[in-house]
Amino acid sequence: MAFPVTRLRRLRRTGELRNLVCETRLTPDAFVYPLFVCPGEGVRKEVRSMPGVFNLSVDEAVKEAEEAHALGVPAVILFGLPDKKDEVATGAWEENGIVQRAARALKREVPGLILMGDVCLCEYMSHGHCGIVKATPFAQSLGAAARDTLKSARVVVVQSEQEKATAIEKIASQMADHARRIEFEIDNDASLELLARTSVSLTRAGIDIIAPSDMMDGRVGAIRRALDEAGFSNTPILSYAAKFASGFYGPFREAADSTPQFGDRRSYQMDGANVREAMREIELDIEEGADMIMVKPAMPYLDVIAAARERFELPLAAYQVSGEYAMIEAAARNNWIDRERVMMESLVSIRRAGASIILTYYAKDAARLLG
């Protein structure tokens, strides 16, 4: 029955009618609030590229978590900024690590709040990668280095002696870089042990849900076995199953001080072009024992969320990442968009795509609006 009998606008006439036929409802109990915990006391340091998001010392994190919980947010996910970093990510798994300390305090001060622990090594590694790095010198003669450099050098027209000197200097330094080149590789299997050790240590400190975000192959299975052996067979795993190598993580790296010192994360995080591969990643994590799965980032990957919802029966989470947050905040600060409206619209879109759990820096603000 088409127009004029059918008029879809009939049900859009008033707010009450629109609310009655609303298909996607947001409630604060879908939200997980990320917290960045740092050493010290009374520390509340705003992240430059994420206004409204802070590095918090344990005491301040407790206050922040109390506030979120009182607004109806059921869970927080913890990231740590350790005192020091090294090549084996000691800060991730030591008994008195920063997240371990925060977990103990939060368990004590905010009972009933679900504590998720992000499990990765990048924040604790001096090189900023998510696993153990194997470095091998790339054996190359000076002649070969020169050849490589000249092959990729661009032709520049020089007008003056000064420009000529600069151009020569540049080529020479590129040549030296080539000759010194070191090949880096992330050692997948060696990293699993550290990830498993971190998971057990976090659970021992009071973390309720282990959330590995490193994207090493086989890590869910390794973590499951380690948890079971340590007597934590009731601790669920929320796997960052489809985590894409994304430019949207930029502000997070400032917040968590986890920028890789060389190279990038494309050899372990997923290529943003691949949705079928994302389904394989998820499938494997489920086989290895994941209890819940996650897609990250959210807004640029809504189709991946929808595909995962269609295909898998597990609870599905999505992470509205730092870049998504920063874009909305920046535009709102310029009065280019209506902040609250875009914030809620972005969250509804993630829910509509199929995620029932949303990790978001807006957890508190959105819960306040919904309350």
Ligand SMILES: [Zn+2]
């Ligand atoms: Zn990482």
